[in-house]
Amino acid sequence: xxxxxxxxxxxxxxxxxxxxxxxxxxxxxxxxxxxxxxxxxxxxxxxxxxxxxxxxxxxxxxxxxxxxxxxxxxxxxxxxxxxxxxxxxxxxxxxxxxxxxxxxxxxxxxxxxxxxxxxxxxxxxxxxxxxxxxxxxxxxxxxxxxxxxxxxxxxxxxxxxxxxxxxxxxxxxxxxxxxxxxxxxxxxxxxxxxxxxxxxxxxxxxxxxxxxxxxxxxxxxxxxxxxxxxxxxxxxxxxxxxxxxxxxxxxxxxxxxxxxxxxxxxxxxxxxxxxxxxxxxxxxxxxxxxxxxxxxxxxxxxxxxxxxxxxxxxxxxxxxxxxxxxxxxxxxxxxxxxxxxxxxxxxxxxxxxxxxxxxxxxxxxxxxxxxxxxxxxxxxxxxxxxxxxxxxxxxxxxxxxxxxxx
Ligand code: NAD
Numbered sequence: 001x002x003x004x005x006x007x008x009x010x011x012x013x014x015x016x017x018x019x020x021x022x023x024x025x026x027x028x029x030x031x032x033x034x035x036x037x038x039x040x041x042x043x044x045x046x047x048x049x050x051x052x053x054x055x056x057x058x059x060x061x062x063x064x065x066x067x068x069x070x071x072x073x074x075x076x077x078x079x080x081x082x083x084x085x086x087x088x089x090x091x092x093x094x095x096x097x098x099x100x101x102x103x104x105x106x107x108x109x110x111x112x113x114x115x116x117x118x119x120x121x122x123x124x125x126x127x128x129x130x131x132x133x134x135x136x137x138x139x140x141x142x143x144x145x146x147x148x149x150x151x152x153x154x155x156x157x158x159x160x161x162x163x164x165x166x167x168x169x170x171x172x173x174x175x176x177x178x179x180x181x182x183x184x185x186x187x188x189x190x191x192x193x194x195x196x197x198x199x200x201x202x203x204x205x206x207x208x209x210x211x212x213x214x215x216x217x218x219x220x221x222x223x224x225x226x227x228x229x230x231x232x233x234x235x236x237x238x239x240x241x242x243x244x245x246x247x248x249x250x251x252x253x254x255x256x257x258x259x260x261x262x263x264x265x266x267x268x269x270x271x272x273x274x275x276x277x278x279x280x281x282x283x284x285x286x287x288x289x290x291x292x293x294x295x296x297x298x299x300x301x302x303x304x305x306x307x308x309x310x311x312x313x314x315x316x317x318x319x320x321x322x323x324x325x326x327x328x329x330x331x332x333x334x335x336x337x338x339x340x341x342x343x344x345x346x347x348x349x350x351x352x353x354x355x356x357x358x359x360x361x362x363x364x365x366x367x368x369x370x371x372x373x374x375x376x377x378x379x380x381x382x383x384x385x386x387x388x389x390x391x392x393x394x395x396x397x398x399x400x401x402x403x404x405x406x
Contacts, residue, residue, distance in 0.1 A: 012027065034060060036059075036079060040129075041054075041107065053122050055107040058086035066138055068343060070085075072144040083104075087102065088336060090102025096343060096372075098371070142346050169353035174349070182359065184349065191341015192223055192341060199308070210233050211234045212282045212287050212306065216259065219290040250268070277300065280296060298321055301325055304328070310333045326389060334379075337390070345368060381393075382394070
């Protein structure tokens with residue numbers, strides 16, 4: 001079963017086997033998106049020629065509120081991938097307890113092969129084709145892989161010109177100057193930290209944990225800084241080229257400086273170079289995959305020696321690996337809970353735009369903490385109620401909330 005959408009459906013089917021109220025007509029409804037839209041975007045290139053790009057928007061469910069989810073620019077973006085991510089967004093928003101549904105979009109393109117002007121024209125083209133189905137009360141896109149705050153600003157500008165809409169609440173992840181929220185940059189890493197706080201004692205983890213983080217981009221580097229600022233020892237981090245280990249803890253600020261200069265983590269003074277595979281097998285309290293999907297697999301799950309896994313990447317643990325970790329009694333705090341800080345602050349941005357307000361960073365963080373702690377508590381309670389894993393608890397919680405709204 002290699003189709004990612006079939007794999008995602010298998011999870012909701014498993015939830016329906018545990019809680020029978022989630023089967024039958026409801027399950028049939030959840031197996032298909034409300035709408036999946038494929039568009040062609042005819043775009044003028046800098047040399048005067050015209051090129052057609054294929055674009056997508058999948059609106060999975062708006063039972064709990066407007067569709068919400070990112071737009072991905074990637075040569076391999078296809079409708080099955082976008083459909084899967086739209087279903088996961090539906091579940092994530094429900095777990096986070098925000099009044100939004102789930103969607104996802106994309107354009108099949110290689111951003112590095114386009115000039116900035118071409119990128120702007122194709123982005124605006126995506127909006128022109130989809131404007132009818134977007135809007136603050138309909139569908140609120142956001143950035144995803146290879147889409148930036150600047151692209152959100154172009155898209156938002158195009159939408160407002162086309163429709164006369166004035167709030168700017170149709171796109172989130174915008175630059176602060178055009179209605180973006182404070183705190184969006186660190187939101188996913190910080191939300192992951194608040195989730196961890198909600199579970200630390202319950203999972204029997206020590207007051208000061210030893211942490212290993214795979215990925216040192218937006219999510220991984222912010223998480224590393226936040227955990228170490230709060231007195232935890234980040235003993236290892238990695239990026240696509242490999243990682244570094246220092247049993248006494250890494251100085252994250254200095255490591256960021258080192259990476260900027262050396263363009264690599266390797267060779268950081270006082271640390272030992274390690275591979276990504278070695279990082280996943282380190283003895284530590286919390287292993288945080290924060291790079292990309294399917295990194296903990298059937299082949300390496302048995303080697304994991306962390307006491308718990310906090311999934312900040314989307315889908316980092318393959319289904320077979322999940323079972324192995326469960327047998328080893330290593331709890332996995334699932335992605336749809338642990339990395340929902342990003343979409344929660346996107347929801348705050350939408351709220352601020354609709355109300356014509358701009359909240360301080362402190363206000364954003366305080367609200368984020370409240371949402372993440374509540375979601376962590378709810379997931380734990382649900383997994384205990386059904387005597388199942390935290391992942392299944394989160395999926396059941398999400399589906400029950402969606403079903404109630406329907
Ligand atoms: P990013 O591009 O900023 O960083 C990705 C990091 O992963 C980089 O350090 C990169 O070097 C590393 N990486 C790439 N290939 C690797 C490999 N083979 N082995 C080890 N490391 C590798 O991306 P990001 O925004 O930090 O996102 C990371 C993950 O978090 C993704 O799964 C993303 O879907 C998920 N996520 C991100 C957000 C967000 O707000 N940015 C929200 C929810 C989920």
